[in-house]
Amino acid sequence: DGGITQSPKYLFRKEGQNVTLSCEQNLNHDAMYWYRQDPGQGLRLIYYSQIVNDFQKGDIAEGYSVSREKKESFPLTVTSAQKNPTAFYLCASSDRTGGTYGYTFGSGTRLTVV
Amino acid sequence: AQRVTQPEKLLSVFKGAPVELKCNYSYSGSPELFWYVQYSRQRLQLLLRHISRESIKGFTADLNKGETSFHLKKPFAQEEDSAMYYCALSADSGGSNYKLTFGKGTLLTVNP
Numbered sequence: 001d002g003g004i005t006q007s008p009k010y011l012f013r014k015e016g017q018n019v020t021l022s023c024e025q026n027l028n029h030d031a032m033y034w035y036r037q038d039p040g041q042g043l044r045l046i047y048y049s050q051i052v053n054d055f056q057k058g059d060i061a062e063g064y065s066v067s068r069e070k071k072e073s074f075p076l077t078v079t080s081a082q083k084n085p086t087a088f089y090l091c092a093s094s095d096r097t098g099g100t101y102g103y104t105f106g107s108g109t110r111l112t113v114v
Numbered sequence: 115a116q117r118v119t120q121p122e123k124l125l126s127v128f129k130g131a132p133v134e135l136k137c138n139y140s141y142s143g144s145p146e147l148f149w150y151v152q153y154s155r156q157r158l159q160l161l162l163r164h165i166s167r168e169s170i171k172g173f174t175a176d177l178n179k180g181e182t183s184f185h186l187k188k189p190f191a192q193e194e195d196s197a198m199y200y201c202a203l204s205a206d207s208g209g210s211n212y213k214l215t216f217g218k219g220t221l222l223t224v225n226p
Contacts, residue, residue: 033213033214035216040123040218041218042120042200042216042217042218042219043158043200043216044216045213045214045215048213058213090158101163101165102148102150102160102163102214103160103214105157105158105159106157107157108157
């Protein structure tokens with residue numbers, strides 16, 4: 001299905017490794033977002049980007065990094081500095097009215113540290 | 115800073131009973147409020163937004179600025195309504211209202 005695609009669906013990482021989660025959208029949306037979803041914690045914002053080559057930290061950015069070189073793509077790198085990386089990661093996108101009309105979400109990537 | 119509170123982690127009702135999922139927010143400005151739903155094995159999707167004043171799948175939600183609430187209601191719950199529901203708030207973020215703050219979610223179970 002079109003819209004917003006996250007890959008891979010499942011990802012396993014060894015302690016001390018960096019991993020990159022992919023997020024691509026073909027909706028021509030300006031803004032993109034990364035959230036982390038943990039049981040009982042809801043969705044917490046990691047990073048967001050309103051425009052190409054610009055991004056801002058969210059509420060839990062420590063241990064994560066992002067880039068926005070293309071409008072369609074907003075990859076998230078989970079670094080070895082992230083103390084508890086095992087979680088479900090959601091990517092979303094919106095146009096400039098995202099705060100009024102809502103987001104489109106991807107299907108998520110489940111990251112497990114082994 | 116904005117905050118969204120969903121006081122119930124779990125809510126269980128019987129089919130045909132009314133259901134109300136509570137959402138309270140704190141924000142000093144004029145917020146935009148949303149309800150998102152995540153059915154089992156499906157992606158998170160927008161259910162409704164207060165600006166549209168619409169009813170989706172029989173659900174409605176009214177923004178009460180005096181009580182800073184945006185409760186989600188349905189008069190007769192169906193088994194297919196079983197899902198995780200998130201309330202979300204959009205606040206002005208440096209001149210534009212992009213960022214959504216989510217509550218912790220309420221897992222609704224509708225029993226037959």
